Amino acid sequence: MDAIPLALDGYLATEAEPGDREDTASWRLNCSAGTDHLVEEAVVPCTTVEPEIARALLTERQPGDLLRVIGHLTLPDTADGVIRLHADSLEVLWEAPLLDTNEDDADTATDTDADRNSAIAALAESLTSFGQATPGPGQSIRIHISPTGALGSGLEHCHSFDISPTLAHRLADYVDAMNCYLDSERPDSVALDPETIADLTELFEDIDLIGLTNTVLNATRPECRPAVTQAMDDMFGDVPAPEDTDP
Incomplete structure (x- = not known):
């Protein structure tokens, strides 16, 4: 069966492993659909015979790195076969920070995980609704959210969203409006810019x-x-x- 050209974004699920031959490697890419209409998570096996890609994966990359893999997807000839993405090029979109493995800090980190993960879930849900799952025609803008630190088994908290430039401008306006209010307040409509607020304050003071x-x-x-x-x-x-x- 002919190979299918494909570019795929996803997080490195586990550490890459050396292949059967020198300067080859295999790894798994965890991909998030970021939509209610597709399977939310998919793990795609990847391989490469490109020496530079293999060395980078084996020596530089770590679980949780966000990668863009470009290559050819091969489908199995039998129902029990395995699909594989054979990588011709690799781009690092985001590097996961190194995690401090000091055991004394483990309990503290665990205590904050639940709050962090629930916040990520709430933000992911709102962004999915905001973008309506499809960015629309034209160039799109991709937003990635994930926990900090080496992700390891926490890849279910990584999400990617595509939105249109128009929606990106709206989102920026909402953030600007929030910045015009105290943390305890919520804007009911579009907020005035700081210069306008200063002018109005001066007017009423006079x-x-x-x-x-x-x-x-x-x-x-x-x-x-x-x-x-x-x-x-x-x-x-x-x-x-x-x-x-x-x-």
């Missing part, structure tokens, strides 16, 4: 409340002044009573 109150009450019929005074008091705080203003 308002003469007594002069404003006098102007409003002098233009108000006498029988309506108590209600207007109460309304202004609710808005601005204490204001002069009607009898304290000019007739």
